[in-house]
Amino acid sequence: MAPSWTFAVARADLGRCTLVDGATADPSEGEALLRVDRVGLTANNVTYAVLGDAMRYWEFFPPGPRGLAPEWGLFPLWGFAEVVASTVAGVEVGQRVYGYLPPAGHLLVRPDRVDASGFRDASPHRAELPSPYNAYRATSGDPAYRPDQEDLLILFRPLFFTSFMLADQVVDNGFYGAESLLLSSASSKTAYAAAFELHGRGPSLVGLTSPGNLAFTRSLGCYDQVVPYDDIGTLDAVPTVYLDLSGAPSTRAALRQHLGDRLVRDIAVGLTNQTPNAEAAEEVFFAPVQMRKRSQDWGRDGLDKRFTEAWRRFIAAVDGWLDVQVGAGPEALRDAWLDVLAGRTPPRVGRVVQF
Template sequence: MAVFDQTDKVWRFLISPDDSTRYRVDFEDPLVRDDLSQGQASIAIERFSFTANNILYVVLGHQNRYWDLFPAEGKWGNSPAWGVGRVVDSKSDLLEKDSRLFGLFPLASQCVIQPRILGPRHVVDTAQHRQALAPAYNRYTRIDELDHFHGIGGDWQLLLRPLALVGLLAAHHFKDRNYFNAKIIYVTSASSKTGIGVGLMIKNQSPEMKVIGITSPEKTNYVSALDVYDQVIDYDNLAELQDAPSILFDLTGNHSLVQKIHSKLSAALKHSASAGRSHWSAGGETEVVGNVAPERFFTPVIMQHYLAIWGGELFERRFGATIQTLQNALSGQVEIKHVRGSEGLTSLYMQLLDGSASAKEGHIIIT
């Protein structure tokens, strides 16, 4: 059993890339200025959100190269999380001490980056091991002068920014393709904050589309009360799927479930998008039904597409509006919970793995 009382130490939460149920916590002396190479900055990670989305980073760590973001020694991996950090020491002329950044940090209380300026509000980590990853994963936002990153608003930003992005992009991605001539979009894992964001933004963007959430039987009342979906169906009642031109937006990664939905909709299914792994332990492959095979919905690639079309300023404006819309929808339904240190993270990690974490809570790890 891990010993968590390690005063004046920094910690790293390490996970086995080959078995997500195996983990350990390492404690080390804090890095000091002499430990840094020229051009590097040491970051004290202050807090980060931790949701089912983080389990996706673990499960798809090899496929999407998430383990490459923050390499660990031996057969262990340091998975990423969206958080806020403060510069505590710097040998870079580009980042001054006490600057605060938002971006992807390791599950840890300290890390090192090698910054390069990317416009007035952003820096990018140029460390060699990160260069093969999607650009969105290497970018950090300066937040010292951004009021919405402070207080309870800051907690909502940490919680919702990674999740709201999927909703923003899905709504525009499907509208730009005329929803593949579908009239209905089904969203699995409908209780998840990502699923809620997708449903909400598609309804806002295209009110004529019918959005149906699919969730577990014990969560149907909660999901229905959100007033996001036109209808809610549970996984045990897929006979209620309608015989009309449809899109499936799957966040479960449960191939057996997806196969059942494909089979039920048959020729009515016009497009199938695979965007998550909330049912992370489900295995197998989804067979093609008719002419439709699941297509991967990879957020960083789609984000780069719309950044190129809209430009950074319009993208950020639309993204900010999406976050606020999602926060307004969830603020009376979801309670922000602060979880302390590596011990609290360990407990929450196991709850998210076994599915026992409450959908009505949004968790922020205070390191």
């Protein structure tokens, strides 16, 4: 048994949290034990918790085996882990992997489909959950991996995948015939990564953001225009696609009133049809759907190649857009969670925690 720890939040009150010590069982036949090493915290992790029931995010890392009552939840994190024990051929002690991790010291996995690129966790409780979240990429077999870019991978890769697939779907549909693409929450990583992919490829790109984030969002250089939410009435009334990453009903109402039938597409990004925002939108974008389409169009290797090329273009630019703040230990994870939950982390700051 390996000593470990677990950080959990109350599912009904995300600001209430607990940090408990415990132990992790040694792997049985067909299992491997990962030590969680370095993770990131962004608004995306808060979204996982907010939609934990609707999208089954709470089910990836159930609290019961860790000695916690069902009222507690373990929100998923993206980051790097190290294999510290294994009974599975091809999953070797010392191997470093990137993937979905719990806010805890260790994770017991059941590796399946093991190859040079990594493996998938075939634990029974994850069998019916979205498969992209069950993949663990070995750094030695990942073309996008660079040792000196780990923090950028932690903070941006899951968001950039959504951004990449969103931009691809828009292009794949001929920009829906629009002259303007309008993105809300334009200072968010998912929004500006999508804008980076789309910039200069067709319609003008307009970012909507709060007054406090105007200067930062304009400094990125990936929008043709950045407008505060209160100035929606100044937008050109041209055929427009709205990519909604903020979920604010007032923004949608203002756009519909101002643009009328010039609003040719209204797309909620990354949300579920169980949320009011998605119900109010005409359609919902969910990255795994476009990923499946492109896996068929291009093959998995073709999709990986295009993603890696796009990632390298993006990462060359984004390094100057972000100040990474690194904390150490479970207490730093708790502090980062509370800061991100309360909206106290500026868009230029990325929070990473090393264990």
